[in-house]
Amino acid sequence: MDALIYTAMSGAERALRGQQVHANNLANIDTNGFRATMELSTSRALGGYGYDDRHMSEMQANTVMDRTGTLKSTGRDLDVAINGEGYFAVQPPGGGEAYTRAGAITLDADGTMTVNGRPLLGEGGPIRLPQHTRVEIGSNGTVSIQTPGTADMQVVDKLKLVKAEGAELTKNAAGLLVARDNQALAADNTVAVQAGHLEGSNVSAVEEMVATMSLNRTFDVQMKLFKANDAMAEAGNRLIGG
Structure with a gap:
């Protein structure tokens, strides 16, 4: 259950930060010469003794798309x-x-x-x-x-x-x-x-909207995992408490 909490928390944070990147791209769709920012997620091990099997999702948004604008x-x-x-x-x-x-x-x-x-x-x-x-x-x-x-x-x-x-x-x-x-x-x-x-900007409104919708669904999944973890924790407490 502890590992599930880390998975859900990390995934939800990544989805929220990803939405910020795509929102900024959309906000600059009419900015001349603007280059869209690309977001990439990598796995990062959690430091500390006893957390070898805990990994966090680390988002990187430091790469630009070099597609030419109109x-x-x-x-x-x-x-x-x-x-x-x-x-x-x-x-x-x-x-x-x-x-x-x-x-x-x-x-x-x-x-x-x-x-x-x-x-x-x-x-x-x-x-x-x-x-x-x-x-x-x-x-x-x-x-x-x-x-x-x-x-x-x-x-x-x-x-x-x-x-x-x-x-x-x-x-x-x-x-x-x-x-x-x-x-x-x-x-x-x-x-x-x-x-x-x-x-013009090289931002594609369709691509950004699709990416945002996908991240919304990902965030919803992480919230369901939180609720599932709560249910499992309650069931475990009932079993321990007899």
Whole structure:
């Protein structure tokens, strides 16, 4: 009976935490460039003498799905989407390097290109644009501008574009993607971008709803196990009490 309690408790906790992961995915179904979080359960032995046959279910939700989202045309010069595999590099608070598929670029007061308030990185660090009348982002990530009084486009910098498998990345507390080894990824010249477009979330509403329904059923089963354990405990007490 003691082992059954651990089984039911562990299973119920895993189901509840799994629902939180899928609820967060659904909440970001309209977030440009969002990468769905995947949840995986593993078995963990319970520490302490006499608990060798007790195991808990440990949920891991630190892997992202690298499926590509749908590209949407916006016609805006500063909107850019990754065409295929790859990520933009941004500078998170506190320094370092993080990665995102979001490409709705804005310019702050001093001309620094940012995505969701975080500086967009180029070959030499954050990209800062001088005064200009037009911006153009090439398919290889080059950023060109037309300065006032000129007709030619001049290359200012090049976006740092990287490539990594989903299993090589995890999300930090801010929801940005970072390398598991906390090292900066090398620029990859094979990554292509498409200006005037944004990538939608790669969350599938159907998949998330099915997963949530499955977890609801799992939680119901664990609650029935709790009730079954109570019934067995009561029967055992009656037998012992005569």
